[in-house]
Amino acid sequence: MPTTDTVPASGTPEAGPTTAAAPRPVPGSAPAAAPAGPRLTGRARLILLLLCGAQFVIALDFSILNVALPVLGRDLGMDQADLQWAVTAFALPSGGFLLLFGRIADLYGRRRLFLIGLGLFTAASVLAALAWSPAVFLAARALQGLGAAVIVPTGMSLLTTTFAEGPQRERALGISGTVLSTGFTIGMVLGGVMTDGLGWRSTMGLLSVAGVAVLAAAPLLLTESRHPQRPRIDVPGAVTVTGGLLSLIYALSTAAEQGFGRPDVLVTLLAGVALLAAFVRVESRAAQPLVSLPMLRRRTVAWGNLAGLTTFAMMSAVIFLLTLYLQEVLRLSAFRTGLVFGVQGVVSAFAGLVAPKVIARLGARRTLLTGLLLQAGFTAALLGLGTGAGMWLALTGVTLGSLGHLWAIIAYGVTATSGVPDDEQGLATGLVSSSQQVGITVGIPLLSAVASARIAALRADGSGFAEATLGGIKLGLGLDAALVAAIALLVAAGLRTARTAVRRG
Known part of the structure; x- marks a missing residue:
């Protein structure tokens, strides 16, 4: 996505894309929210803690369920071939909608989208913890993935527009990366401990509690930012790339259980390839491509x-x-x-x-x-x-x-x-x-x-x-x-x- 200038609610111009790129200051404007030096203010530390907390929760979700899958499968009556859907149902929307939600955040506000994503993720975690059937659980996982697709790009964008380019941002990104790695590790260990001691549902309950904590603090610390010129959303690009990924993942996942000879597997496999090819063509002509x-x-x-x-x-x-x-x-x-x-x-x-x-x-x-x-x-x-x-x-x-x-x-x-x-x-x-x-x-x-x-x-x-x-x-x-x-x-x-x-x- 192209680099854009943003204006937070406080009126302090700042710049940055929906991903971790260096922001460009608006000529004649005040500097970004945090000073350029490596030393962080108290408020900047709290914002960094908040954003890293959100990334930590997403990292937990990627790993905490892995070791619980066999136990979860037996409890909900899922076949072994269906277990990967517990992971795929989350990963598919989180990957397929990532670019689209990054662009929507440019239009309607990154803080606003960040809060919406946190709310959706937290509510979906509660539903996953209470799931009474495989269908309900997988639907909850898909909603968690959709929430993550909002949190990841908006959280990264809020981080890069809060911390000035140079040592300060490098330090913030380094801390964020360490938190992600630590979250994945802790998730694997906690998944085993909690599944053995409290059952697999407790892993989803932990995500709910963590989501509520981050959601409660976010409105107090974050200010709004958005693109002042309202860039257009590449709807054809978003539809084709998301549809292509959905089709391919459905084909591969269904083949895991039924084989590649089923008509719906072959149809969705070909549809996925065709949609991704269409995505390439759409992006070559789009004025503001994903x-x-x-x-x-x-x-x-x-x-x-x-x-x-x-x-x-x-x-x-x-x-x-x-x-x-x-x-x-x-x-x-x-x-x-x-x-x-x-x-x-x-x-x-x-x-x-x-x-x-x-x-x-x-x-x-x-x-x-x-x-x-x-x-x-x-x-x-x-x-x-x-x-x-x-x-x-x-x-x-x-x-x-x-x-x-x-x-x-x-x-x-x-x-x-x-x-x-x-x-x-x-x-x-x-x-x-x-x-x-x-x-x-x-x-x-x-x-x-x-x-x-x-x-x-x-x-x-x-x-x-x-x-x-x-x-x-x-x-x-x-x-x-x-x-x-x-x-x-x-x-x-x-x-x-x-x-x-x-x-x-």
């Missing part, structure tokens, strides 16, 4: 975002498949499963801290490729899992694979925004956020479909439950590792070509 196609023609932007989409999609699928392995094959409790992923989260946080030093030594391109290859290699190592033992291999593989994953995340963000003019950084960072959300959306249903089809085939051939489940999980993990390795090689070639072009230029 996604800038000229931006995607930059090799660093295109290859960097492909790497980001891949690392998010494939690592989210690894965590989903390992959750099934630990609880369905090894019969570990939700608490012990949470501890496994808790160790992984601690190492991920450490990897995030050392990644800037690695990039300074190796460069963003080499760090990105190293991270992808580490992720692929340790995912492949998980093919050694067995039915009798394997917890330590699972712990080691996912932990070290996550180290590479975090390096790839940070390096792809640097790569995808490098060489982009300041006035186009908003578009570049918007694409980075979109790659993350779409990756989380498509990875789990894609490999869950593969694993579920293999499990069904092995069961039909007479294999036991544990052996068939392990066979499906291994096929999913093998495909995961192969895809990450293949994309790493493609990205290496594409970025090498980009460097050669720059040198010749």
Whole structure:
């Protein structure tokens, strides 16, 4: 989305896109809400705490339910092939509507949309905690995802328009990133502890309480900001990209249970491809597109975002498949499963801290490729899992694979925004956020479909439950590792070509 000038309710002009880009001050105006120095005022600290609190709740939601899925499935009567819908029902709207709500916030006010998103997310969490059937629970998860699609872009925009470009904003974004990583880690551990002690419904109850706390403080601290010129919403672009993602996810998720031969699977699969192709055509003609196609023609932007989409999609699928392995094959409790992923989260946080030093030594391109290859290699190592033992291999593989994953995340963000003019950084960072959300959306249903089809085939051939489940999980993990390795090689070639072009230029 293009960079825009905004005017908060207080009358202090400030600037910033709906994503984490540097704002441009309006000529002759007062500075942004926070001073340019690295030291934060008391009010700025409270605003940062509030916005990080909202991001923390969203990070919790992404992870707290993972280890509870098998227990939840048995309680609500959901088949194993349907469990991924508990994740997909949230991820699909949160990814599909992200860009649209960022643009709506420009029109009608970021603070207003932020509060609406928080209210929707909190109410949906209450409904999920009280769900009495799979349909009600999945509907609640979809509403949670819709709320997250509002909170993520508006929260990031409020952060970047509150803190001035330079050390202060870098500090704020660094704190925000750390909170996200910590939230994911705490969510995995809390999910196990709460599911074992209080039941899976308590995880959704915790999200409700956290949402109420943030919602109560937000009106007291945040001021309104919006685009003064009322930019037009790219409705055709929003409809085609959301419809395309919905169709593809439905096709992949249904295939996980029924196979790819069903007519509705084939129809929605083709419809998804057609709608995404239409989206590309619409964006090439739109005056104010949701996604800038000229931006995607930059090799660093295109290859960097492909790497980001891949690392998010494939690592989210690894965590989903390992959750099934630990609880369905090894019969570990939700608490012990949470501890496994808790160790992984601690190492991920450490990897995030050392990644800037690695990039300074190796460069963003080499760090990105190293991270992808580490992720692929340790995912492949998980093919050694067995039915009798394997917890330590699972712990080691996912932990070290996550180290590479975090390096790839940070390096792809640097790569995808490098060489982009300041006035186009908003578009570049918007694409980075979109790659993350779409990756989380498509990875789990894609490999869950593969694993579920293999499990069904092995069961039909007479294999036991544990052996068939392990066979499906291994096929999913093998495909995961192969895809990450293949994309790493493609990205290496594409970025090498980009460097050669720059040198010749």
